[in-house]
Amino acid sequence: MFRRVLGKTLGFVGYTIQYGCIAHCAFEYIGEFVVCSGPSMEPTIINHDVVFSERMSRHLCKIQKGDIVIAKSPYDPNMNICKRVIGLEGDKVCTSSPSDLFKTHTYVPKGHVWLEGDNLRNSTDSRSYGPIPYALIRGRVCLKVTKYIDIYNIKKTANVSFCNIRKLVMIRSHVYGF
Amino acid sequence: MVLIMLIATLYSPLSSFLMAQQTTAGRRYLRAFVSGFFVAVPVTVTVLDRFAYVARVEGASMQPFFNPEGGLKSDIVLLNRWSVRNYQVQRGDIVSIVSPKNPQQKIIKRVIGLEGDFIRTLGYKNQYVRVPDGHFWIEGDHHGHSLDSNSFGPVSVGLLHGRASHIIWPPSRWQQIKPSLPPNRGPLDTKEEEG
Numbered sequence: 001m002f003r004r005v006l007g008k009t010l011g012f013v014g015y016t017i018q019y020g021c022i023a024h025c026a027f028e029y030i031g032e033f034v035v036c037s038g039p040s041m042e043p044t045i046i047n048h049d050v051v052f053s054e055r056m057s058r059h060l061c062k063i064q065k066g067d068i069v070i071a072k073s074p075y076d077p078n079m080n081i082c083k084r085v086i087g088l089e090g091d092k093v094c095t096s097s098p099s100d101l102f103k104t105h106t107y108v109p110k111g112h113v114w115l116e117g118d119n120l121r122n123s124t125d126s127r128s129y130g131p132i133p134y135a136l137i138r139g140r141v142c143l144k145v146t147k148y149i150d151i152y153n154i155k156k157t158a159n160v161s162f163c164n165i166r167k168l169v170m171i172r173s174h175v176y177g178f
Numbered sequence: 179m180v181l182i183m184l185i186a187t188l189y190s191p192l193s194s195f196l197m198a199q200q201t202t203a204g205r206r207y208l209r210a211f212v213s214g215f216f217v218a219v220p221v222t223v224t225v226l227d228r229f230a231y232v233a234r235v236e237g238a239s240m241q242p243f244f245n246p247e248g249g250l251k252s253d254i255v256l257l258n259r260w261s262v263r264n265y266q267v268q269r270g271d272i273v274s275i276v277s278p279k280n281p282q283q284k285i286i287k288r289v290i291g292l293e294g295d296f297i298r299t300l301g302y303k304n305q306y307v308r309v310p311d312g313h314f315w316i317e318g319d320h321h322g323h324s325l326d327s328n329s330f331g332p333v334s335v336g337l338l339h340g341r342a343s344h345i346i347w348p349p350s351r352w353q354q355i356k357p358s359l360p361p362n363r364g365p366l367d368t369k370e371e372e373g
Binding site for chain 1: 216217219220221223224227228264265276277278279280281282310311312313334335336337338
């Protein structure tokens with residue numbers, strides 16, 4: 001009897017370890033849901049939005065200019081930041097604000113990326129702390145979960161909208177003229 | 179979480195499907211292989227990502243501590259990834275980080291200074307550097323033959339990969355690695371600065 005209980009417990013522990021490892025692999029190599037907070041990516045991502053960030057492009061080094069990425073903050077590794085990639089290594093980026101008379105440029109060093117938030121007026125990004133190493137990037141945001149309230153039934157339903165975040169890059173470059 | 183449920187729901191019908199088949203020898207081997215595969219691969223990947231990693235030290239940047247003879251004999255070290263899960267390191271630890279110049283390469287160096295320390299540099303653009311918050315200063319033991327903070331400056335703690343805890347090959351060099359700062363390479367005492 002004791003041996004049966006022991007056997008069942010070991011089997012249960014084994015299954016837990018196995019599913020825990022599968023969960024780790026899914027979060028690490030496929031993707032995860034992230035809750036964003038802060039105003040630095042408005043109007044693309046507003047405070048308390050839930051987004052899905054996929055990990056494959058980061059591991060295969062396929063992050064491109066214009067992608068929104070989740071990265072570890074360079075000043076605090078336990079905090080994550082959500083910004084848009086403006087320049088990859090070797091690119092020339094503009095570091096002065098649009099109101100400055102003289103425009104200053106820098107080149108993004110090898111192995112680094114330049115990040116900026118969409119809400120330029122209210123965002124601490126590479127314009128204050130410089131380019132960040134590529135390896136601090138955790139994942140690329142590809143989907144946003146939008147919630148809407150049905151007025152008649154007064155219940156919240158969630159639907160995943162495949163909003164093409166890349167299209168917003170074209171709108172932004174038109175607005176800022178570069 | 180949707181992905182977890184997806185994978186879990188795919189796994190159980192697959193294994194029961196395999197069991198329901200007529201158990202000829204070939205199918206039995208296939209079932210054993212598939213169930214073994216689904217167990218071994220995630221467990222191995224999780225252990226390598228979270229607990230321990232084995233790596234070979236190449237190059238002469240940490241001589242004479244690693245690769246003292248150089249040439250074809252390289253040391254193999256055990257990297258402890260569990261102890262750096264909260265990004266806690268001490269001065270004098272040997273750590274592996276993802277190179278800030280090349281995200282696909284890992285480099286192994288010694289931690290000389292933590293955030294807030296003042297470091298006297300060897301060949302960096304400023305002679306004295308205060309390590310910013312969330313960064314640390316790493317150097318190879320073999321100065322001059324080492325690509326370290328003296329070339330690319332303080333490194334963000336988020337790039338930390340693991341802490342080297344033991345040398346496991348060659349067997350003649352089995353030892354536990356203890357944190358120790360090289361002489362004259364520690365952070366500057368602030369009292370010494372003001373005096």
